[in-house]
Amino acid sequence: MLWNSFLLAIKGIRRNLMRSFLTILGIVIGVAAVITMVTLGNGATQAVKDQVSSMGSNLLMIRPGTRMRGPRGAGTPDFTLADVKAIREQISGLAAVAPQVNKSATVVAMANNWSTSITGSNNDFFISGNWTLADGRVFTDAELTSGKAVCVIGNTIRRELYGDANVIGEKIRVKNFSCDIIGVLKSKGTSSNGRDSDDLIVMPMSTVQRRIAGNREVSGIQVSVENESDITQVQTQLTQLLREQRHLTDNEDDNFNILDTRMLAEALSGTTEVMTMLLSAVASVSLLVGGIGIMNIMLVSVTERTREIGIRLAIGALEKEVLLQFLIEAVVLAGLGGIIGIALATVASVVLSQVMGVPYTFNVMINVVSFLFSAGIGVLFGFVPARKAASLNPIDALRHE
Numbered sequence: 001m002l003w004n005s006f007l008l009a010i011k012g013i014r015r016n017l018m019r020s021f022l023t024i025l026g027i028v029i030g031v032a033a034v035i036t037m038v039t040l041g042n043g044a045t046q047a048v049k050d051q052v053s054s055m056g057s058n059l060l061m062i063r064p065g066t067r068m069r070g071p072r073g074a075g076t077p078d079f080t081l082a083d084v085k086a087i088r089e090q091i092s093g094l095a096a097v098a099p100q101v102n103k104s105a106t107v108v109a110m111a112n113n114w115s116t117s118i119t120g121s122n123n124d125f126f127i128s129g130n131w132t133l134a135d136g137r138v139f140t141d142a143e144l145t146s147g148k149a150v151c152v153i154g155n156t157i158r159r160e161l162y163g164d165a166n167v168i169g170e171k172i173r174v175k176n177f178s179c180d181i182i183g184v185l186k187s188k189g190t191s192s193n194g195r196d197s198d199d200l201i202v203m204p205m206s207t208v209q210r211r212i213a214g215n216r217e218v219s220g221i222q223v224s225v226e227n228e229s230d231i232t233q234v235q236t237q238l239t240q241l242l243r244e245q246r247h248l249t250d251n252e253d254d255n256f257n258i259l260d261t262r263m264l265a266e267a268l269s270g271t272t273e274v275m276t277m278l279l280s281a282v283a284s285v286s287l288l289v290g291g292i293g294i295m296n297i298m299l300v301s302v303t304e305r306t307r308e309i310g311i312r313l314a315i316g317a318l319e320k321e322v323l324l325q326f327l328i329e330a331v332v333l334a335g336l337g338g339i340i341g342i343a344l345a346t347v348a349s350v351v352l353s354q355v356m357g358v359p360y361t362f363n364v365m366i367n368v369v370s371f372l373f374s375a376g377i378g379v380l381f382g383f384v385p386a387r388k389a390a391s392l393n394p395i396d397a398l399r400h401e
Contacts, residue, residue, distance in 0.1 A: 020297075020333060022293075023294055023297040024333050024336055024337030025337070026289045026290025026291075026292075026294075026337075027290035027333075027338060027377065028344065030285075030286035030288075030289070031337065031342060031373075032342075032344040033284075033286060033345075034280050034345075035341070035342060035345035035346075035367060035370050036348045036349050038366045039349040039353070039362075039363055040276075040353060041280075042276070043358035043360055043361060044272045044276075044356070045272045045276070046359050046361065047357070047358040058095070058225040058226070058227070058231055058262075059128060059129075059222060059224055059225075059260075059261045060225065060231065060261075061221075061258070061259040062079070062221040062223065062259075063219075063220050063259070064078055064255065065255065065257065076256075077246065078218055078219055079099070079219070079220070079256075080216070080217065080218060081216065081218060083218065083221070083245045084221060086241060086245055087221065091237050091238065093227060093230050093234060094223055094234070095225065096125075096127035096222070096223070096224040097128075097221065097223055098129070098221065098222040098224075099205060099218040099221050100218065101119070101120035101205055101208045101209055101212075102117060102120075103212050104116070104117055104118070105118050105174055105212065107157070107172050108172070108173040109162060109173070112160065112161045114157060114160045116156075116157060116200060117200045117201070118174065118208060119200055119201070119208075120203050120207060120209060120212075121204075123138045125222065128223065132186045133184065133186065134155070134184045134185060134186040134187075135166075135167075136168045136182050136184055137183050138183060139204055143204055144204045145206070147204055147206030147210050147211075148204065149179045149203075149211070150180045150181075150203070150204065150207075151172065151179045151180070151201050152183035152184070152202045153181055153183075153185070154184075154185050154200045154201070155185060155186070155187040156196055157199065157200070157201060167181050168181060169181065174201070174203075174212070175211070175212060177211055190357075223238065228262075231260060231262065235258055235260060239254065242256055287374065288377075290337065290377065291377040291378075291380060294333055294334060294377070294381050295330075327379065330378040330379070330381065331379055332378070333378060334375055334378025334381075335371070335378060339371065341370070341374070342370065345370075
């Protein structure tokens with residue numbers, strides 16, 4: 001009985017293919033929109049996590065002032081090398097402690113020039129920031145101690161100033177001195193705040209302090225913790241130690257801030273997830289519209305086929321068989337719309353993920369749920385027309401013109 005009802009439903013759909021296609025169009029659009037929004041949202045969330053992870057492993061970023069970015073406030077002091085030494089000696093469980101001095105400068109190589117960021121630090125900078133070398137080497141102890149004019153450059157600097165040439169051993173002019181290039185960093189791409197991570201030059205801290213900054217101050221410290229589970233404890237210890245180092249009394253607020261990059265990843269991921277849910281909720285409205293369209297066309301179909309229904313009932317068809325025929329027809333329409341919508345969403349997701357620069361991940365759950373939901377819409381909105389067809393009086397149906 002079920003197979004016969006299915007065949008009758010297919011024949012009913014094939015009678016008017018154009019109308020059937022227009023009927024399921026709302027389901028197609030709704031399913032495709034929901035799956036595409038969720039897939040792109042998941043890709044954006046993963047991209048944010050990857051970008052934050054590329055900043056460093058179990059990373060704590062320490063900056064003077066009460067805000068991580070923007071003006072630090074009048075009278076807020078920088079850190080000192082004594083602060084860095086105290087952190088390294090008094091706090092255990094640290095993989096790397098990288099003091100930083102950050103300055104902007106225009107660099108020149110041959111006939112090319114480029115405005116970039118100069119970072120003065122030590123070799124712990126590469127560990128804490130998850131940097132690896134594409135070519136060359138890092139600083140020697142002698143270079144760090146003496147403040148020699150050597151540097152490791154980002155991929156953007158290499159591309160803009162030298163093209164594809166081998167730059168190891170080449171010189172680059174920074175302000176009023178020349179610097180020997182000893183290494184090139186592997187590309188990281190765009191950071192979570194939209195900045196080009198590869199647009200930087202790293203030098204020994206003493207070099208930047210003496211030749212560019214003109215002082216011995218430290219503008220920031222990156223601390224990489226060995227065990228992720230210890231980050232909260234280390235952050236508390238850092239706060240206590242820096243308050244002592246900066247001679248803050250109990251009634252004074254911290255004049256520095258410590259950013260746990262895990263919190264940054266969670267905040268950004270939470271934002272993208274909320275936006276994904278909102279967009280998916282808006283897109284799912286078209287599924288409701290599609291369901292109403294199916295019910296409307298099925299009611300029209302019942303009216304057009306009243307005489308056919310009367311003949312079936314008159315020759316012995318049961319009401320439940322007529323009910324099942326029209327219900328299956330509605331479910332097939334909705335299910336077909338779901339399949340087409342999934343195919344359309346897959347193509348759209350692959351294309352848009354490449355355009356947006358986010359990873360594409362096939363989410364089995366959202367595809368299965370969307371298909372089942374579309375079939376459920378067929379049951380929900382197809383029941384009323386099917387019930388109407390099954391409840392027709394055979395005599396009245398046979399008289400219908």
